[in-house]
Amino acid sequence: MANLLALLLIGFIVWWFWLAKPSRRKAVTDSIDVIVDGGVYTPAVIEVTQDKPVILNFIRRDASPCAEKVIFAEMDVSADLPLDQEKKLELNPHQKGEFDFTCQMGMYRGKLIVK
Ligand SMILES: [Cu+2]
Structure with missing residues (x-):
């Protein structure tokens, strides 16, 4: 009985790590x-x-005007971010x-790494 359980557990682990992973990774990408x-x-x-x-799906929770824009200066891309709504930015x-991305005053700072 213990052997059967161990076998089932191994089967589940194999499925979880090797078979289930590609679809999850794709969605994240x-x-x-x-x-x-x-x-x-x-x-x-x-x-x-x-x-x-x-698609970068920006969700702005900060009401301050500082956060209302996101700018990818080197890529010549920018977007207005409405408060509490999703703003999809396709790159x-x-x-x-x-490539750095910032708010218009450079206080919010992020980095996009292209590999
Ligand atoms: Cu700012």
Whole structure:
């Protein structure tokens, strides 16, 4: 009986780590939620893949005017962020490197890493 349970457990672990993982990873890569609150972007460092379109889903919780814009200066991309709503920003990063994104005054700071 104990052996059977151990076998079932191993089977579950194999399924969980090797078979279930690819679909979960894909969902994370295609659309990433970014919370804007308390002076920080969460997550503040976002890793994406070169030439693979990705949606950054900004959710602004901070009412201060400071947070109302997000600017990717080097990529020439910016967006207005409505309060308590989702704002989808689609990027198709063609260039590898690290790109800062900030609010218009540079107080909120985040980094997009293209690999
Ligand atoms: Cu600001």
